[in-house]
Amino acid sequence: MQLKNARILLTGATGGLGHELARQLAASGARLLVAGRDSQRLAALSTELGPESSTVRADLGRPDGIAAVVGAAHEFGVNVLINNAGIGGFGLYDQQDWVDVEQLLATNLEVPLHLTHALLPWLKSRPEAAIVNIGSTFGSLPFPGFAAYSAAKAGLRGFSQALRRELADSKVAVIHLAPRAIDTPLNTAAVNALNRELKNHCDTTESVARQIVSSLQKETLERHFGFPERLFAWLNGIAPSLIDHGLAAKLPVIKRHALSKT
Secondary structure, eight states, rough: OOGOOOOEEEETTHHHHHHHHHHHHHHHTTTEEEEEHHHHHHHHHHHOOOOOOOEEEOOSSSSSHHHHHHHHHHHHHEEEEEEEEOOOOOSOOOOOHHHHHHHHHHHIIIIHHHHHHHHHHHHHTTEEEEEEEOGGGGSSSSSOHHHHHHHHHHHHHHHHHHHHTTTSSSSSHHHHHEEEOEEOOOOOOHHHHHHHHHHHHEEEHHHHHHHHHHHHTTOEEEEESSHHHHHHHHHHHHHHHHHHHHHTTHHHHHHHHHHHHH
């Protein structure tokens, strides 16, 4: 993908990964329409990106928010949609409030599906277009303590693959990129403590953004970031019982941190 010719709609642009990804995409020559809910952060990001960028403030969990973003995307001439907005959700499933589970599923799965559905006719009319869904290793390697989050990310991966095959006769590419754990302020203290104790690899936002930009430039349609997570995700697909056994040994540690108030 020639990023110098790209006009990109980026959701979740004011978060840790979104902010860094916006910066690196702009540095690669792309023009950006950044979407988020915090008008002050959007304004600051737009100033940082320069005069060729634009912003749209909207709550994508609401139909009027989707409509506002779609209208701004048409006006901006978007030909690349990057569904990056998302939230975490660490905790034992039966201990989580259902309203929190609903919000997690809506933000991480329903919103990207809804926005893609609303923008797809426009993207199909472009000479060249792409839909980029930012998933997670947990979409292919479901993890205890992240049951709802894993379900949402697995759904996003399945959606990406199915839509890619559905659009194979069009000029719209569908890309699914799955980072492993990211060191971002969105992580709770319990998540950070869990990653430290389990010695989980945790990438910087700069590193993940760089890998995303590289994948877009190389037109990589499907990629898991990081080793050995990429290997474990593959192994889970062919021999999930081996992953079951390996994670069972870590379950007491996961439960202790999931129940922690810190």
